[in-house]
Amino acid sequence: MDGYTAATNEKSIEPHCGGQHPMLSSRPMILVGLTGGVATGKSTVSRMFARCGAVIIDADALAHQVVEPGKPAWRAIVKTFGKTVLNPDRTLNRQALGALVFRQPAQLRRLEQIIHPRVAREQARLTKSAGRKDPKAVVIYDVPLLFEAGIDARVDKVIVVTADRPTQIARLNRRNGFTRAEAIRRIRSQLPLKHKAAAADYLLDGTISRPRLFTAVKQLYRELLALA
Numbered sequence: 001m002d003g004y005t006a007a008t009n010e011k012s013i014e015p016h017c018g019g020q021h022p023m024l025s026s027r028p029m030i031l032v033g034l035t036g037g038v039a040t041g042k043s044t045v046s047r048m049f050a051r052c053g054a055v056i057i058d059a060d061a062l063a064h065q066v067v068e069p070g071k072p073a074w075r076a077i078v079k080t081f082g083k084t085v086l087n088p089d090r091t092l093n094r095q096a097l098g099a100l101v102f103r104q105p106a107q108l109r110r111l112e113q114i115i116h117p118r119v120a121r122e123q124a125r126l127t128k129s130a131g132r133k134d135p136k137a138v139v140i141y142d143v144p145l146l147f148e149a150g151i152d153a154r155v156d157k158v159i160v161v162t163a164d165r166p167t168q169i170a171r172l173n174r175r176n177g178f179t180r181a182e183a184i185r186r187i188r189s190q191l192p193l194k195h196k197a198a199a200a201d202y203l204l205d206g207t208i209s210r211p212r213l214f215t216a217v218k219q220l221y222r223e224l225l226a227l228a
């Protein structure tokens, strides 16, 4: 199938996105890690999985929430990095903080030490809540640092969304206004994409058109549903 590669064999199952197949009634909740490089298309793919009926737990969104003004992580960031990383309205100046930490790996580690434990707690809470609501949910963890943070060991399957580097750079320029150097710094702050791809159970090509990508996502969702 275009844009979708799997190590496993295709299962024969009714071609619809979402809905519970009668053969799957005993399936427990499945935890799926979704990762990739910067701007390869993880959020785009996770929105498509949401349309199929999956529960999405988005680490970037949680990382944004835990640093809202006045929250403990926000206070720790101000204490560590100073008020120069704040906007006049006291929200985090993400551009300023990003420019600082992606130039200095030691500072990035300090920021991660503040944010990651709080994101992990929220992930655990949301996972429990998804399991209570639907014990057979397909739960997708959208986590850019899935491998770097060792979360791959806690999920049943890993999907990696790939893109070639020129596409990543062009997207970061268009979406974030990053220069080429800024984009490359952000890309290099992660495990190389080829290492992530080599460790994946499923690969999705994030550079194909959205309709083709959605077709690949629907097929993969059916395959995930079929995992007993």
Ligand SMILES: CC(C)(COP(=O)(O)OP(=O)(O)OC[C@H]1O[C@@H](n2cnc3c(N)ncnc32)[C@H](O)[C@@H]1O)[C@@H](O)C(=O)NCCC(=O)NCCS
Residues within 6 Å of the ligand: 037, 038, 039, 059, 060, 063, 094, 095, 097, 098, 101, 108, 111, 112, 115, 116, 119, 143, 144, 145, 186, 189, 190
């Ligand atoms: C430095 C910050 C404020 C810059 O914010 P900005 O709005 O520019 O980026 P945003 O948070 O939306 O992330 C965009 C992408 O950058 C990449 N990225 C973010 N944090 C990291 C990191 N610590 N290491 C490598 N890549 C990262 C991811 O691919 C992510 O999808 C922000 O990235 C941050 O707080 N990072 C530390 C928290 C973290 O590790 N988040 C990742 C998910 S837990």
Ligand SMILES: Nc1ncnc2c1ncn2[C@@H]1O[C@H](COP(=O)(O)OP(=O)(O)OP(=O)(O)O)[C@@H](O)[C@H]1O
Residues within 6 Å of the ligand: 036, 037, 038, 039, 040, 041, 042, 043, 044, 045, 060, 144, 171, 175, 206, 207, 208, 209, 210, 213
């Ligand atoms: N298949 C596609 N075709 C064209 N553009 C796309 C496609 N998928 C994503 N994009 C665009 O590329 C950019 C990055 O996509 P997206 O936000 O989904 O990536 P991401 O991996 O979640 O990014 P980040 O690592 O920054 O969180 C967005 O501007 C999005 O609109």
